[in-house]
Amino acid sequence: xxxxxxxxxxSGGVGKSALTVQFVQNIFVxxxxxxxxxxxxxxxxxxxxxxxxxxxxxAGTEQFTAxxxxxxxxxxxxxxxxxxxxxxxxxxxxxxxxxxxxxxxTDDVPIIIVGNKCDxxxxxxxxxxxxxxxxxxxxxxxxxxxxxxxxxxxxxFYSLVRTINKKNPGNVSGPSGGGKxxxxxxx
Numbered sequence: 578x579x580x581x582x583x584x585x586x587x588s589g590g591v592g593k594s595a596l597t598v599q600f601v602q603n604i605f606v607x608x609x610x611x612x613x614x615x616x617x618x619x620x621x622x623x624x625x626x627x628x629x630x631x632x633x634x635x636a637g638t639e640q641f642t643a644x645x646x647x648x649x650x651x652x653x654x655x656x657x658x659x660x661x662x663x664x665x666x667x668x669x670x671x672x673x674x675x676x677x678x679x680x681x682x683t684d685d686v687p688i689i690i691v692g693n694k695c696d697x698x699x700x701x702x703x704x705x706x707x708x709x710x711x712x713x714x715x716x717x718x719x720x721x722x723x724x725x726x727x728x729x730x731x732x733x734f735y736s737l738v739r740t741i742n743k744k745n746p747g748n749v750s751g752p753s754g755g756g757k758x759x760x761x762x763x764x
Contacts, residue, residue: 578620578627578628578629579626579627579628579629580628580629580630580631581628581629581630581631581653581654581737581738581741582631582633582651582652582653582654583630583631583632583633583652583653583654583655583656583734583737583738584632584633584635584648584649584652584654584655584656585597585632585633585634585635585655585656585658586635586655586656586657586658586673586677587637587656587657587658587659587666587669587670587673587691587693588637588659588660588663588665588666588669589636589637590637590660590663590666591637591658591659591660591663591666591693591694592658592660592693592694592724593634593635593637593656593658594606594615594634595693595724595725596656596658596691596693596722596724596730596733597615597617597632597634598617598724599724599727599730600619600632600730600731600734601617601619601632605724605725605727606724614633614634614635614636614648615633615634616631616632616633616634617630617631617632617634618630618631618632619632621734621735621738623735623738623739624739624742628738630734630738632734633648633652635648645676645680646676646680649676649677649680649681650680650681652677653687653741653745654686654687654688654689654737654738654740654741655677655686655687655688655689655737656688656689656691656733656734656737657670657673657674657688657689657690657691658691658693659690659691659692659693659703660692660693660694660703661692661693661694661695661697661700661701661702661703661721662694662697662700662701662702662703663702663703664702664703666703667692667703667707667708667711670690670711674688674715685744687737687740687741687743687744688715688717688740689717689718689719689720689733689736689737689740690708690711690712690715690717690718690719690720691719691720691721691722691733692705692708692719692720692721692722693721693722693723693724694723694724694725695721695722695723695726695728695729696723696725696726696728697723705721708721718736718740720732720733720736
């Protein structure tokens with residue numbers, strides 16, 4: 578079974594944990610308790626293939642940036658999450674992407690842009706067109722989600738697995754990119 582190391586990144590309060598917990602445990606976490614770092618494992622089937630997802634839910638606060646380089650180095654695919662109700666969280670994505678590309682030393686990294694909280698349409702400040710344009714500029718996919726309303730939650734994680742498969746077909750790699758089958762590195 579192929580393993581995938583997925584990293585969920587974004588500013589504080591955008592709903593990274595809510596998305597991750599909704600995907601892994603099918604529950605919506607109402608209260609916001611800032612995350613330092615949480616890791617989850619979930620076995621899923623994507624396009625007929627069994628996959629083990631190791632999902633790292635990261636801190637959105639600046640005080641934990643030292644940990645970022647390590648999980649960016651080890652991650653195979655990234656969900657860059659912003660809140661459609663906060664323009665600043667959308668603006669922060671460019672810096673996150675730059676850091677990922679610098680740490681990975683490549684321009685070809687599986688990234689999906691995620692506009693979260695689409696259930697709060699009446700509070701929207703970031704238009705869908707902004708997400709779509711950014712995705713086009715970065716040659717990435719873009720989806721809007723709602724952890725609360727269960728909109729596109731599974732889809733963003735499955736989409737990221739498909740993106741990794743397109744860029745690295747049949748290659749399971751550890752942090753060194755060695756391509757060993759069945760190799761597992763726990764963060």
